[in-house]
Amino acid sequence: MDENHVLTGDTSMTAEPTPCRDGDHGKFEITNRDGWARLGKFHTSTHVLETPCLLPVINPNIRTVEPRELWEKYGFKALITNSYVIWKHESLKKKALSDGVHALLDYPGVIMTDSGTFQNYVYGDVEVGVEEIVKFQREIGVDIATMLDVFGTPSMTEEEILDAVNRTIERASASLAEAKDTMLNGPIQGGTYPELRKKSAIGMGAHPFSVHPIGGIVPLMERQRYKDLVEIILSCREHLPWNRPIHMFGCGHPHLFPICVALGADLFDSAAYALFARDDRMLMPWGTVKLSELNEFPISTAALHGHTPKTVLALSDDARCELLARHNLEVTASEMARCRQAVRDGTIWQLVEERSHTNAALREATEYLYENMPEGLISSTNPLRDGGVQFSQDLPISPPAVASLGRLLSSYNGGCNQAIVFTGSSGPWREKIGGLVHSINQRWPGTGIFIETPIGVIPYSLEDVSPWAHLVGPTTMWGQTSDEDIRFDVEALVEDIGEIIILSIEDGKMENLEILSSALGDGEKNEINRSELDRSIMVEKVCYFFDISIDDSKSIMDGCTFVYSRTKRVRNVYSSDGKHLFSPRMRDGGISLTIEGAKKLQGAGVATVVVIPDSEPFTRAGRNVMHGFISEVRGDLTPGLPCIIESEAGELLAHGVSQCTAEEARDMRKGIAIKVRDGIGES
Numbered sequence: 001m002d003e004n005h006v007l008t009g010d011t012s013m014t015a016e017p018t019p020c021r022d023g024d025h026g027k028f029e030i031t032n033r034d035g036w037a038r039l040g041k042f043h044t045s046t047h048v049l050e051t052p053c054l055l056p057v058i059n060p061n062i063r064t065v066e067p068r069e070l071w072e073k074y075g076f077k078a079l080i081t082n083s084y085v086i087w088k089h090e091s092l093k094k095k096a097l098s099d100g101v102h103a104l105l106d107y108p109g110v111i112m113t114d115s116g117t118f119q120n121y122v123y124g125d126v127e128v129g130v131e132e133i134v135k136f137q138r139e140i141g142v143d144i145a146t147m148l149d150v151f152g153t154p155s156m157t158e159e160e161i162l163d164a165v166n167r168t169i170e171r172a173s174a175s176l177a178e179a180k181d182t183m184l185n186g187p188i189q190g191g192t193y194p195e196l197r198k199k200s201a202i203g204m205g206a207h208p209f210s211v212h213p214i215g216g217i218v219p220l221m222e223r224q225r226y227k228d229l230v231e232i233i234l235s236c237r238e239h240l241p242w243n244r245p246i247h248m249f250g251c252g253h254p255h256l257f258p259i260c261v262a263l264g265a266d267l268f269d270s271a272a273y274a275l276f277a278r279d280d281r282m283l284m285p286w287g288t289v290k291l292s293e294l295n296e297f298p299i300s301t302a303a304l305h306g307h308t309p310k311t312v313l314a315l316s317d318d319a320r321c322e323l324l325a326r327h328n329l330e331v332t333a334s335e336m337a338r339c340r341q342a343v344r345d346g347t348i349w350q351l352v353e354e355r356s357h358t359n360a361a362l363r364e365a366t367e368y369l370y371e372n373m374p375e376g377l378i379s380s381t382n383p384l385r386d387g388g389v390q391f392s393q394d395l396p397i398s399p400p401a402v403a404s405l406g407r408l409l410s411s412y413n414g415g416c417n418q419a420i421v422f423t424g425s426s427g428p429w430r431e432k433i434g435g436l437v438h439s440i441n442q443r444w445p446g447t448g449i450f451i452e453t454p455i456g457v458i459p460y461s462l463e464d465v466s467p468w469a470h471l472v473g474p475t476t477m478w479g480q481t482s483d484e485d486i487r488f489d490v491e492a493l494v495e496d497i498g499e500i501i502i503l504s505i506e507d508g509k510m511e512n513l514e515i516l517s518s519a520l521g522d523g524e525k526n527e528i529n530r531s532e533l534d535r536s537i538m539v540e541k542v543c544y545f546f547d548i549s550i551d552d553s554k555s556i557m558d559g560c561t562f563v564y565s566r567t568k569r570v571r572n573v574y575s576s577d578g579k580h581l582f583s584p585r586m587r588d589g590g591i592s593l594t595i596e597g598a599k600k601l602q603g604a605g606v607a608t609v610v611v612i613p614d615s616e617p618f619t620r621a622g623r624n625v626m627h628g629f630i631s632e633v634r635g636d637l638t639p640g641l642p643c644i645i646e647s648e649a650g651e652l653l654a655h656g657v658s659q660c661t662a663e664e665a666r667d668m669r670k671g672i673a674i675k676v677r678d679g680i681g682e683s
Helices: 067-072 083-088 090-099 101-105 117-123 130-139 158-170 172-179 194-205 218-222 226-237 254-262 272-278 309-313 317-345 348-356 360-371 375-379 399-411 429-443 483-493 509-520 530-546 550-557 595-601 613-620 662-667
Strands: 028-034 037-043 048-051 053-058 078-082 110-114 144-146 183-185 212-214 246-248 267-270 281-284 287-290 418-423 448-453 456-459 499-504 561-564 570-574 580-584 591-593 608-611 630-634 642-646 652-658 672-679
Touching (some): 037 317, 083 130, 101 110, 158 194, 172 183, 194 212, 194 226, 226 360, 254 281, 254 360, 348 360, 418 429, 418 483, 429 448, 456 483, 530 550, 530 570, 595 672, 613 652, 630 662
Parallel strands (some): 078 110, 418 448, 418 499, 608 642
Antiparallel strands (some): 281 287, 570 580, 608 630, 642 652, 652 672
8 A cells, every 4th residue: 555545553454353372462573673762562461562653532421533544444552542531531441441441432452541631630629539540541441541640831930840759659659559569650740841852761761661651741742842852852861661553642643653752752742633633624644734725635544535635625514524634644644654664674764754855843953863862872873784775865964874884983993094086976886987096006005095975985995795785876966075075084083194185986997097107106016915905905905894803803714715696796705724704795885794604703892692501502593683692782783783602601603684783682681692503503
């Protein structure tokens, strides 16, 4: 289906709910990710909920769209309703207590309930007690209940917000005790004060809640204070346990989904689909439009099929409200699906940028994020991208590009006193200047060779590595970096660099050799064969991908031989005694490790995961390392990059590709931590 059709609320199309397996209740696992953005499975006794997803708000008294239809027609696998509203209305309360909340709403999926906190914010004090409302939610059989927290508003003073944070934390223990086996939301408050949000996240995260909603954000979204919203998420995310979903309380506008998903939000809820419909407002991926201002619909949905704005305006109030609510649901579900697919494709930041240009306040928030990018977000982002990387305004400052640059700055140690920078053309650079590079190494050995790209200068050794080598865009984007910026980039890579010579790739080999001869002299022609040049390239690549020192990399590559492809690229690397160590990849420029390569890397500083004894036999046999079986992580564990696995006694067991960070390896209890590529075999 495309965006013009009804899209489901999650990726499954099951007609019946699928309860979690015994022992998995309340667990959360990550199935795919890009930095903090993650696809997951949240295991409940009613249904295994795929995230990120939206929970439509259902008013038990006013059902614009019936809950059963949300499940069967629109594919929403979870919804949220208000337990305080049910508790307060005697007829609803009686049926919920006797038949359960699923029967009350006629909904087979996951049901989350709010506690009345928002009603307290809107109408004043609620009449129900802290433990009483949790007990009621448990008794009516909700899947995920919510404690009665203290709402913090933007108009409150810092002292008032601090009191709200402290009182919410104080209520945690009693609320959890009353919830018993029912999963409970532990909301994060703190207003617009980052330190108070951090305090709330740490305080609530210390208690065994199942989900952490970020609360008190509706007033900010109503005023389009999106920069404050981003600042709040950043203040909370790294201080909350990674094995619990993050819920954006009251966030349901589609144009906010990409940036929130990119920052680690898993659950969303909103009544916007119905509330906006009552005011003749239509949700769009790029914002909100008034029905009365349209001459024709700028988007097609099933709800609008056969209609024009004029015919919809002519409907009765109830019919028009229902039709617009259905349209809003479809657009909301479509944008959430688009976010999930972007995470799979590695394009979530491209989607963030696209949406940021549709709203001035959202653009401000996005720029604020780029200027205040958390180190944890960068370090959890795989710098490699599969396939082409679309060039855009924000690409150089997006997490994947910054992660690539950070890894380059920390790994590159190419000692040289003069540098040559080639500029003005896209790759494949080896085909365009490979012969010239060979000649330079023969005549002026020790000279650093670099390539200018639209997202920074790179050493020639990384000429086929993503994202630099796989940029897609207009030809005019090449060769636009100023000489001053080129020099700045080279000096960042090489301390005390001397002369920097900038050459145009388009000038050709002989013309560039003449320029170099004029600048550097004729030089002495040294006999350097292809293997020697490729060995120096592989030394730098091994440093880049495995986080080891230049000396260790040189030691590993000493005496290695190479198997070449028909295009003269290194296909396999063998040790001096004929053992296969590495295989460079064409699709992203990365390196595939072998078990013999892992043996060479062990002890050199490569990211290492230590598993508990129970896991050893399975890891040896090449089975994946699961969360909950890791006792220690050494080095920088980056999702998507290689690592090795050891026993607690220090014996190499396997190598694989990490699916998590070290912090996630510590917190997570469900799902794959390391995708093992090969095990060492029987002891």
